Amino acid sequence: MKILNGYRDKELRKLAKTADKVLALEEQMTQLSDTELKQKTAAFKARYQNGESLDSMLPEAFAVCREADWRVLGLKPYRVQVIGGIALHQGRIAQMKTGEGKTLVATLPAYLNAIAGKGVHIVTVNDYLAQRDAEQMGRVYRFLGLSTGLIIHGIEPEDRKKMYDADITYGTNSEFGFDYLRDNMAGSKADVVQRGHHFAIVDEVDSILIDEARTPLIISGQAGKASGLYAAADMLAKQFSGKRVKEFDRTKNDEHLDADYLADEKGKNVILTGRGIQKAEDFFGIDNFSSSENLTISHHVIQAVKANGLMKRDVDYVVKNGEIIIVDEFTGRLMYGRRYNDGLHQALEAKEKVEVANESMTYATVTFQNFFRLYTKLSGMTGTAMTEEEEFRHIYQLDVVPIPTNKPVIRKDHHDAVYGSHTAKLNAIVQQIMTCYEKRQPVLAGTVSIEKSEELSKLLTREGIPHQVLNAKNHEQEAFIIAQAGRPGTVTIATNMAGRGTDIMLGGNPAYLAMEGMKGLGIPEHILPDPDKEPDPNNKADYELQMQYQNLYEKCKAETDKAAEAARNAGGLFIIGTERHESRRIDDQLRGRSGRQGDPGESRFFLSLDDPLLRLFIPDGTMKDMIGAELDDGQEIRSKMLSRAIETAQRKLEGQNFDIRKNVLQYDDILDQQRQQIYAIRRKALEGENLQESIRKMREWFLSWCIDLVCGDKSVFTEDMLDDFRLRTQDLLLPKESLSMDDAWMKNFCGKKHFQMKAKLLKQACALSDSEYKRKEAVIGVEKFSRLEQVAVLRWTDHFWMQHINEMAALKDGIQLQAYGQHDPAEAYKLRAYEMFDTMMKNIWFYTVDEICRAA
DSSP states (O other): OHHHHHHHHHHHHHHHHHHHHHHHTHHHHHTSOHHHHHHHHHHHHHHHHTTOOHHHHHHHHHHHHHHHHHHHHSOOOOHHHHHHHHHHHTTOEEEOOTTSOHHHHTHHHHHHHHTTSSOEEEEESSHHHHHHHHHHHHHHHHHTTOOEEEEOTTOOHHHHHHHHHSSEEEEEHHHHHHHHHHHTTOSSGGGOOOOOOOEEEEETHHIIIIITTTSOEEEEEEEEOOOTHHHHHHHHHHHOOEEEESSOOTTSOOTTOSOSEEEETTTTEEEEOHHHHHHHHHHHTOSOTTSGGGHHHHHHHHHHHHHHHTOOBTTTEEEETTEEEEEOTTTOOEETTOOOTTTHHHHHHHHTTSOOOOEEEEEEEEOHHHHHTTSSEEEEEESOOGGGHHHHHHHHOOOEEEOOOSSOOOOEEOOOEEESSHHHHHHHHHHHHHHHHHTTOOEEEEOSSHHHHHHHHHHHHHTTOOOEEESGGGGGGHHHHHHHTTSTTOEEEEOGGGTSSOOOOTTOOHHHHHHHHHHHTTOOGGGOOOTTSOOOTTSHHHHHHHHHHHHHHHHHHHHHHHHHHHHHHTTSEEEEESSOOSSHHHHHHHHTTSSGGGOOEEEEEEEETTSHHHHHHSOHHHHHHHHOSOOOTTSOBOOHHHHHHHHHHHHHHHHHHHHHHHHHHHHHHHHHHHHHHHHHHHHHHHTTOOOHHHHHHHHHHHHHHHHHHHHTTOSBOOHHHHHHHHHHHTTTSSOGGGOOTTSHHHHTTTTSBHHHHHHHHHHHHHHHHHHHHHHHHHHHOHHHHHHHHHHHHHHHHHHHHHHHHHHHHHHHHHHGGGGGGTOOHHHHHHHHHHHHHHHHHHHHHHHHHHHHHTOO
């Protein structure tokens, strides 16, 4: 650890030296007029075109952007922010605490790298942040002569290309990824919107590259009507009785278990017992539940049992407007448009009695891991990256640099309070909230689910404590709740929605309150003024609105400043964690809402021995040893051993999840290699490259394959064999009427050993095929024939690639059974995937050649 810390200190000193060079140019930049400052951009571009590197221009370019930030936004990046910006430019992860101004930091490397003219992508976790940052920071870029684009849900395809052509493009991770997939399904070059993957700055990088790494982006379409099996399987699953276990023990016999299935809480999976299998066989009238002909039934039953026995409403998903909407376990937000795959989503729809959606077929897919590895240079920002440093290095070759805070963090992080039961823990939480409320200290209580947030809310209501609840059910109130969460005496209960990217200001947010005040005066939302815009005296209506807002803002600012001081005197924002998460990062994100920019604050996690983390991941025997004597239910358990065991359990879980993500990547890397080959073929076709050489190779392969086909196990060419060859290849050679066994070249092969003559026959056939191909091109016309080639290549490549993706998914699901035969599933998958890809490519070649050669 000392060696690692020494390395980090050394790297920070290097970054600080460069940052000092940037700050040394401050006075020089302040003396430039706006026009002179703007002209710097064109000068940088000319220097880059003449061979100067971005690294050598960094101090001056950062100094220019820093001055522009000040003139446009009234914000000038601090020294530590400049250090963060340099780390991003170098393709690293800058770990920066909450409230340290990561959005402003990104302007520095974005401006410098935009000079190369290849496009910079700034990636955020949701549309709101992308739009906010593009609007605010876009003013700086426009001031410096650069264009800004925005990619969010709802942007039309024709506008997306313009957005990607901008110097700096803001957008969400999913939109960037889906556009990549759509580009590689495009039917013409005009439909392609992205221009490459040069440099990306990923905000909340651990959320996107770690937490979402296991969730692939999938573009799918209807494959048929939903099977009635979903409803039938759900009816059966509701009749089952289950038993929850920490994890499966395959050495134990389940014959005497009084249950139809076991729910593995650790592995988040289900397994039917002998009794459950018998019930399923009786219900569907089948003899063998596990036989190959009953695989579809068994699959539907397992998914129905999973939906009913493992998945919880208001924890894993919500039902809204007749739809099942997934709740993101890391952010607590609703994941609109996302569906569980493999029929699980339909099983949930059957469980909740909403309309069961049609079956789907995957058209294109990619993991975030492989999408972001497309970028020539990748960097990111977050408040919590150090715990996943090994994964960032291993998967993405990204270095993590912890950036010092501008002001020291003075938040008090209290030790965990552990109780014997869930009820005792909740009572202690309510007592802590009451203590804070009485002294007017603002409180943010973080819960792990909607269900838990509502449970705590009921208890506070019973005690008469006014509070706000923020969860995925009432996310429309998010801006209002967060704007008020730092006011004295305010109590806020929130799911993980408030744990990441949320800036809670002590005293309240004056800008938000002023805007709400404008709405209260009856001013329509569509004409509300831009808070950051200077009032224009020449536009009377605009000027009056701006001045009205400014006056309101000043009043709100005076009031929130006074409230902030009261909140500070009460101890600052008190963070309550109602249980530990599987990842320490999620806990750290919640803590990080307090103590921004040197503000006081406190944090404490309340745990119970019933919590999933303690119950599932700390052995019972170990727990008893650590706790010692019997305790009263309401008594706090104080044990250093227990505290260490909790952190050890989290580390172990983080390691397990890393292994799962590595395993996902191991399989997806094989598909990704195939994906890149297919997409290269498509790009070549879309860009109008001459495909004749590629198609000539396809024709040669086809002719060679036909020779092998007609030869079979015979050793000598016969007249029948050669006639068979002629019939199979007549469209590739010469028209039927001009090709017969009377031709001298055909007779030349009769009676001769084919293993000696194959190469000769192939050469002769290829020459005739080339001649016939040129004849067809002349008849149809060069331009039309070229389009025909393009359409055929795209049609059959897409057709068989989509088929292949779904077959690969089925292969991956079933390959784990290889482990029972003492075979390595990953190695078996690799070998079978190669065979399937080879077959797919031959199908593409065959049908492409066949379509073109039948054209005339």
